[in-house]
Amino acid sequence: MLWKKGFRFFVCSFLVGVCVAGAGMVGTYMNMNEWMTDSHKPVGPWPKVQVAEHDPHKPTVAVVLGSQVTEVMDFMESYELFARTQAFNVYAVAPDHGVKTLSGGLHILPHYTYEELDTLLGGSPAMIVVPAIPFMDETKYRPTRQWLQRHAGRDTTLISICTGAENLADAGLLKGRSAATFWADIDRLEREYADTHWIRNQRYVVSGNIVTSAGITSGIDAVLYVIGRHIGEDQALLAAREMNYPTYHFVRDPAMIPWSVGWKDAVFMLNFAYQWKQRQIGALLYDGIEETALASVFDTFDASGTANTLTVSGSGRPVRSRHGLTLVARYQTGNAPPLNQMIIAGTEAHVLAAEAASGWEDHPKQPKPLYLHSGSPARYVMEAPIEQLALLEDKTTAAFAAKRLEYRADSLRLKGKPFPVEPAAMLLAVTACSVILAVYVDRRWLAPVR
Known part of the structure; x- marks a missing residue:
């Protein structure tokens, strides 16, 4: 009967789909x-981290490291750009002194903990850079959220890179503001943080003391903008030239044609x-x-x-x-x-x-x-x-x-x-094996059904 053929087709198609999807999910x-794992951290003990002498006459930039994983380019490009100018105290800061993981498995030791930097400065840093930090463990992430909230006053410039904007939104710091973020996540963030006006067509967005950037290398434009605002555009342009950065025009005008999935x-x-x-x-x-x-x-x-x-x-x-x-x-x-x-x-x-x-x-x-x-x-x-x-x-x-x-x-x-x-060949092979399995199941158990 027709319904039996339809049932057999449904079962076989479902089996093929489950096998193909299951294999893909495992991979x-x-x-x-x-x-995105922090499970391969090298084991110490490590010598005390060397930190350049603090210059109280320079603005301080804190580049945040999460307890578990931090996006590697978000962190490194920001740190290097500020450090290249030699006009700032630039520190990698984290909740504790343990080895921290950048995405892909690059491991780093922070200069200071949040508490140590607070003690050193006796207040807030001039700038805080927030790379994308995935929410993997609430207990481990909480100190980072609390530190950002504690130093979100208008005298501190907060700079988010890529989905670091989500870290700011999670801390309640983007309510009523405009912000940029990674093109592949902006639809989700519009749903989850509807009290923020998410901008799709700019490499970076300035909203008061907060500067948010779009996808990863957009963070270069945001950082160069902040450098130019603090020490002059000539210094920002010099840093870009030293790095052979080819799209400095986005620093002057961040408008872009937005990308989508x-x-x-x-x-x-x-x-x-x-x-x-x-x-x-x-x-x-x-x-x-x-x-x-x-x-x-x-x-x-x-x-x-x-x-x-x-x-x-x-x-x-x-x-x-x-x-x-x-x-x-x-x-x-x-x-x-x-x-x-x-x-x-x-x-x-x-x-x-x-x-x-x-x-x-x-x-x-x-x-x-x-x-x-x-x-x-x-x-x-x-x-x-x-x-x-x-x-x-x-x-x-x-x-x-x-x-x-x-x-x-x-x-x-x-x-x-x-x-x-x-x-692609592996997908085809898995699909073929799934079809063979489905045919066997059909002939062994489904076809004889009367």
Whole structure:
């Protein structure tokens, strides 16, 4: 009868859907967990963090680290830009002194706890930068919310990067204000925080003492705007030129054509769901490494769902970045697991990383290092990893990486396969196996039903 055929079709289709979706959910959970986890923290004890002497004549900038995970580029680009000017005291601050995780698995030790900075300043910092900090554990996140609320007075400029705007909204600091945020989350935030006017067509939005930015690299525009407001646009322009930042015009006029979710963005979920054999990439840490150059590796490869980046250093001691961050590697050159590629980030890596690189090259079974930025010192550091992602994976994945990063320069040169072959093949294989299973179930249990 017709209803029996319809029932059999429904059961078989449901079974195929459950198998395909279930396999994708497992893959997504595993890959997302590698990207946004704090479970691989290196274990100390660590020496006391070196902090530059505080200059009471300079404004103080506090860049916030969450207890668990903080978005890597949001944090690093802001820290480096303020530090480059040498006009501010710039500190990484956190609820406690423990190792903190940046997305993708970069580990850092804060300069001060919230309480220590409050004691040092005897009040609020001039500026607080709020990167995107996921709400993973309410108990662990609560001190950050309370600290932001405590220092939200009009004498402090609050700067949110990407979905750091959600952290401000969660603290009740955006009620009745206009704000920008990440294009992929703005619909959700409009529903959850309807008392905020969410702006889609600006790279950053100024609302009183709060400056909110759109997607990740939009934070550069917001920070440069704040720098220009405090110490002059000539200094902001100088910092942008030193970093070879190609779209300074957005600092002067943040208007943009808004991006929204499109069908090509499905490559993001395809990679996370069905890229079951992620590429293992090493990131060599060395003293003097540029913060944004290092972050570009993690926020391109790990955030694409195609790779897992592991930090490696030449010794077990912490590494000090160019502008005074204390970084902790997960592995040393002698005990690193087998890697598919070793990346050395930074425009001066050939010189500054020479000792660490020589130690790595003593292990012939490991891949030779790729000096990611040394061949293009006059380009902005985000471009080389996006182009390398296209070569290693495909152009569609790399194009989405640029979109996710809100990178709007037209200087990218993407070469590679047109689309992600491996996860697409895995999806087809899972679908085929699910269909075979459904046919077996139909013939074994459903077809004989009378």
